[in-house]
Amino acid sequence: MTQALSPAVAIARDLIRCPSVTPAEGGALAFLERLLGEAGFTVSRVTFSDTDTPDVENLFATIGSGAPHFVFAGHTDVVPAGAESDWQHDPFGGEIRDGVLYGRGAVDMKGGIASFAAAALAFIAERGKAFGGTISFLITGDEEGPAVNGTSKLLAWAKEQGYVFDACIVGEPTNPAALGDAIKIGRRGYLSGIVTVEGTQGHAAYPQLADNPIPGLLALMSALDALVLDTGNERFEPSNLEIVNLHVGNPAFNVIPARAEGRFNIRFNDEWTLDALKARLHETLATAARPGLRYSLDFRRDAGESFLTRDDALITALANAVEAVTGRRPDLTTNGGTSDARYIKSYCPVVEFGLVGQTMHKVDECTPVADLDQLAAVYRRFLDSYFAG
Numbered sequence: 001m002t003q004a005l006s007p008a009v010a011i012a013r014d015l016i017r018c019p020s021v022t023p024a025e026g027g028a029l030a031f032l033e034r035l036l037g038e039a040g041f042t043v044s045r046v047t048f049s050d051t052d053t054p055d056v057e058n059l060f061a062t063i064g065s066g067a068p069h070f071v072f073a074g075h076t077d078v079v080p081a082g083a084e085s086d087w088q089h090d091p092f093g094g095e096i097r098d099g100v101l102y103g104r105g106a107v108d109m110k111g112g113i114a115s116f117a118a119a120a121l122a123f124i125a126e127r128g129k130a131f132g133g134t135i136s137f138l139i140t141g142d143e144e145g146p147a148v149n150g151t152s153k154l155l156a157w158a159k160e161q162g163y164v165f166d167a168c169i170v171g172e173p174t175n176p177a178a179l180g181d182a183i184k185i186g187r188r189g190y191l192s193g194i195v196t197v198e199g200t201q202g203h204a205a206y207p208q209l210a211d212n213p214i215p216g217l218l219a220l221m222s223a224l225d226a227l228v229l230d231t232g233n234e235r236f237e238p239s240n241l242e243i244v245n246l247h248v249g250n251p252a253f254n255v256i257p258a259r260a261e262g263r264f265n266i267r268f269n270d271e272w273t274l275d276a277l278k279a280r281l282h283e284t285l286a287t288a289a290r291p292g293l294r295y296s297l298d299f300r301r302d303a304g305e306s307f308l309t310r311d312d313a314l315i316t317a318l319a320n321a322v323e324a325v326t327g328r329r330p331d332l333t334t335n336g337g338t339s340d341a342r343y344i345k346s347y348c349p350v351v352e353f354g355l356v357g358q359t360m361h362k363v364d365e366c367t368p369v370a371d372l373d374q375l376a377a378v379y380r381r382f383l384d385s386y387f388a389g
């Protein structure tokens with residue numbers, strides 16, 4: 001059965017058919033290069049390298065001139081399909097069944113890219129290149145991977161080329177249940193740490209000849225668990241510390257171990273900076289430790305500050321477009337995990353709005369084709385109002 005597909009649906013299907021499992025390009029960027037190039041965009045393909053991570057291809061496409069400069073950010077790489085036998089639909093087939101498009105990346109986030117591409121192409125077709133500003137695509141193949149050779153380097157590259165961005169939408173799936181539920185206007189920060197207590201190994205029957213690190217570790221971890229960091233605020237949930245591991249590695253019953261380790265992860269709001277949080281944690285342990293306890297607190301390098309976007313014009317323009325198309329006034333949220341918005345926030349105000357996230361990273365990832373068309377309509381309305389003059 002052949003049926004005419006809308007531009008957003010056709011682009012999403014074609015992108016899903018590119019097997020761009022991170023870090024593979026899979027033909028997805030080549031497809032976008034062709035699509036956007038034919039519409040008059042200037043397209044650059046940029047590959048970044050670093051030690052101990054795979055080389056990754058990225059794409060930057062731009063049209064128009066001068067300010068305001070709006071940039072849409074996204075990633076074409078996808079997580080692996082897992083066991084393909086668990087799927088009812090070919091993960092890279094782009095199959096449409098009963099009004100639903102199936103495949104890895106349908107919502108995270110080839111669908112979001114397709115909807116924005118459809119919106120931008122329609123906008124350019126109507127307004128031409130002299131629409132009073134610039135529209136760019138910042139597309140990485142390294143969001144689901146280590147994220148070393150992706151958006152952070154592409155932003156620095158664009159800056160070197162002289163590009164200055166005024167506003168950004170990241171097309172990640174932000175809606176919990178229905179299109180129009182939520183716009184993300186910030187993200188919590190994250191920090192992981194390791195508490196190590198040193199003791200002296202010995203025979204469990206002769207504790208006076210040993211120094212058991214476990215009671216000391218329990219006291220420290222209990223103090224961390226009892227810590228109330230804050231009560232949240234109007235934009236953020238309360239900050240939270242979770243103990244994620246206690247590790248002694250002692251298989252014997254008659255041995256007092258030499259060392260014990262506890263690990264924790266914190267998701268924190270904008271009441272904290274990383275430095276202030278680290279200082280509070282050191283202080284908490286110092287208070288809880290018995291005199292003479294030998295312990296250390298170390299933090300993982302991979303950590304991020306929280307941020308909140310305060311550009312009311314950007315947020316209102318997008319919320320109005322969402323409401324006009326979907327009939328829903330979106331919640332402005334800051335929950336969930338991290339995204340590449342954590343890098344973009346240092347360059348320009350950034351918000352996130354995309355498809356419904358329910359099936360992301362799951363088998364039979366899918367989106368109703370109607371959502372792709374609605375999302376394209378939201379982005380188009382946003383572009384119309386952003387470039388209204």
Ligand SMILES: [Zn+2]
Pocket residue numbers: 075108109143172173
């Ligand atoms: Zn994603």
